[in-house]
Amino acid sequence: MTRVCLIGDPDCNLQYELLSRETSREALATYDLRRPFENSISLRTVSVGAAVSLLNDLNWYLTRFVDEALVQEPSVSEDEWLSRALATELRNGDLEPADTAEFCKIYGLERVGPDPDAETEADGDTAASTANGGNTATGDTAKSDESAEAGETRDTATNWRLVEPLYVRRTGGELPTYDLRDVEETLVVRLTEAEHSP
Template identity: 35%
Template structure:
């Protein structure tokens, strides 16, 4: 199963602000939403293609209420997430899921919220934990070269 995570913009609340749009509500109503972080909503889809399609369907609404959205596909990584553009590239066959990506966006977790996304260049391209000492934990999102620069 592939997870989709939507992170709320500052001052927005999920699911309320997203579900206020009837079309977004209908698109998400077939999924069981969870809230892994206070400012994020997650749903489980059946595949990378389904996850990308869902985010594409929600694009107009995400532009209004979301700061970020990303995907975690177990065929690529059990722990690291993929940015929307990277997930789209992999779905379209424009990337190799076996490639270890050096470009990352790393979120800190503070008081149960995703905070302070920081771009990081990982030197050895080995998957694993990435620590942000000033935070309780971290969430790693692989990004494309274009997103990084």
């Protein structure tokens, strides 16, 4: 399954903005919504094409309320995300999956939730997912609730904030170390060359 994660603009409450408006609420109604990061919404779709189509449907809202729209396709990478532009190029056949890895930005992840030592059994999956590839949002950390209504977001027990992206190029298959600030984890987003060097 392909994942989509929308990171809200710092000046707005993304969950409120998307779910209080009829058109965006209806577009999201069939998805099981999660909140892996502060002021974010994530969901699963069936393919990169479906993810890009959903983002296109939500474009009016994305330009107003979303700071980042990310896509994660397991056939490309289990740990790294794609920018919306890169996912679109991949969907259109302009790039092969192997050609998406060179240009990246690395976000620091700061913990803004409860003390990690107070994790429940379910939250252990959060820590394991974070440690494996530095990507908190790769795993669904909240347990499924079959009775939850469509469109309801579920918070993870430990919340994270994306901070200060570092723009890098992968050389020899390796990414430089994130060094803009001291953070517990990082999240890698693959970019188009134009996004890397505007």
